[in-house]
Amino acid sequence: MIAAISWIPKGVSKSVPSVVEPPSKEEIEEMLKNGALERCGDSESEEDDEIMDADAAKQDDTVAHALAAADALGKTPKNSGTSFLDITDGLKELDMDHYDDEDDGIEVFSKGLGDTYYPSNDMDPYLKDNNDDDSEEDEDMTIKAEDSVIVCARNADDLSHLEVWIFEESEDGDSNMYVHHDVIIPAFPLCTAWLDCPLKGGEKGNFIAVGSMETSIEIWDLDIIDEVQPFLVLGGVAEKKKKKAKKTSVKYRKGSHTDSVLGLAWNKEYRNILASASADKLVKIWDVTSGECNITMDHHTDKVQAVAWNHHEPQVLLSGSFDRSVVMKDGRIPTHAGFKWSVTADVESLAWDPHTNHSFVVSLEDGTVQGFDVRTAKSDSASESKPAFTLHAHDQAVCTISYNPLAPNLLATGSTDKMVKLWDLSNNQPSCVATRNPKAGAVFSISFSEDRPFLLAIGGSTGKLEVWDTLSEAAVSRKFGNYSSQSISKPEA
Secondary structure (H helix, E strand, O other): OEEEEEEEOOOOOOOOOEEOOOOOHHHHHHHHHHOHHHHHHOOOOHHHHHHHHHHHHHHHHHHHHHHHHHHHHHOOOOOOOOOHHHHHHHHHHHOHHHOOOOOOOOOOOOOOHHHOOOOOHHHOHHHHHHHHHHHHHHHHHOOOOOOEEEEEEEEEOOEEEEEEEEEEEOOOOOEEEEEEEEEEEOOOEEEEEEEOOOOOOOOOOOEEEEEEOOOOEEEEEOOEEOOOOOOEEEOOEEEEEEOOOOOEEEEEOOOOOOOOEEEEEEOOOOOOEEEEEEOOOOEEEEEOOOOEEEEEEOOOOOOEEEEEEOOOOOOEEEEEEOOOEEEEEEOOOOOOOOEEEEOOOOEEEEEEOOOOOOEEEEEEOOOEEEEEEHHHOOOOOOOOOOOOEEEEOOOOOEEEEEEOOOOOOEEEEEEOOOOEEEEEOHHHOOEEEEEEOOOOOOEEEEEEOOOOOOEEEEEEOOOOOEEEEHHHOHHHHHHHHHHOOOOOOOOOO
C-alpha cells in the first residue's frame, strides 16, 4: 500500500544522486550498539521476544555444531603427513582444466582469441555493446531539471520503503513513469513532508520527513542512493529495558512523541520548522537544524491526525483530531487557547486554501467534507462557529484532500470507497466536476503538483502509483482550463 505521497519541486533533486559507501565494520558495530538496526522490531511483544530469544539460542547451538563438524573435516592429525602436494594430485585427477571443453573441441582457455589481451575495454570488440548499455543506464539514473519527481511511502510484504519516482512527459503528450531508486525504512510509514532546509549547508536541501508507527520522525536525504540510516532523527526511544515481570521500561529522547506520528507539516517560510501530530494527543513543533522540539501543545483530548501551516500567515497552525475538533493556534503564543471548531466525525485530513488566508477544509471519517472561514471564529470556546458548507463527498471515509495550487476553488478528495473526485467550491456551494476510479484501491493519499498543477498523484491500498491529468477531463478544462497557461504566484508572508 501507499500511505503518503509528496511531490519534489523540479530542479531541486541532484542530477546524479550520490551512492553511499557501504558501512564500515566500526559503523555497523556502532549501529548495533545504538540499536539502529533493531528499531523495526521495537513493536514486538514480550512473548515474541522470548520466542525469538529461544529460536536464536537453538540457532546458535546448530551453528556451533556445524562449525565443529566443519572444523573436524577441515583438519587432519598432525602426524598424517598430508601436504600441499596431496591436494595438487587430487585436483589433477579431477582434470579441472578440461571441465568446460566444448563438443567441437575448441578449448575456452586455449591459445587463440581467448588469450588476446586488450589494453582497455574500448578496444575489445566483444565489449563494445556494453558501453551502449552503460550509457542507457546512466541516462536513466540522471534526474533532469524538467523531470517531475514523486516520493511514495510504501509498505509491501512487511517491507517499508520510500520510492523515488520519475515522471517524464514528451512533447507529443505521452508520459513515462519509473522508480529511480528506493530507500528501505525500518517502520511502517504513515505520513511524509518534503523540506528544503539546507541541513548539509548551501542554499537548499532535498529531504523528506517520515512519520511512522514508531515514536520518532526520520529525515532522509533524497540525494543519496543506498543510504541505510536517516540523516536526522527527531525524538524516539533512547533506552529500552526488560524487567522481570515481563514489562518493558521505555525511556524516550527529550521532547519525543510517545506514540505513532500521524501527521507532518513543513513550514515553507520558516524552513527549519516542522510540525507533527501524534496518537499521543500532542502537537509538536521541531527545529530540524538543532534536532530539538521547541513547542509541545496538548489542546486535543484524542489522537491528533493532521496538522497544516497557513500559506499566508506562516505562524498559524491548524490541527485536527479524533476528538472531533479542529484547533487553530499561533505558534508565537502557544499558551493561548486558540480557536476551536467542532466537526461531525473523526478528522482524517485538513488543508488551508492556498488562495486565501482565511479558509480551510476538513475531511472526515463519515465521508463528509466541511469548509470553514476563520473570520467567523469566536474567542469564546463555548460558542461554536458553524461551517461555511458541509459536503457529503463520499460513501466512506475521506482520507485525503488536496487543493489545486493554481486554480482557485478546485479541490480533490480521495476516499476508502476507492474513488477520487474533483470539486468546484465557488461561493461555498460545492459541485462535483469529475469522478474517477484510479484502480488504486482504497485511496489514502492524493496531491496536486505545484510545477504541473493539474497533475494529481494518487496512492492507495494496491500500492500502485497513479498520476491523473485532470485537465484531460472536459468539465475541468471547461471550468479551469484558462488557468493552465498561468504560473503560480507565491503568497506574501
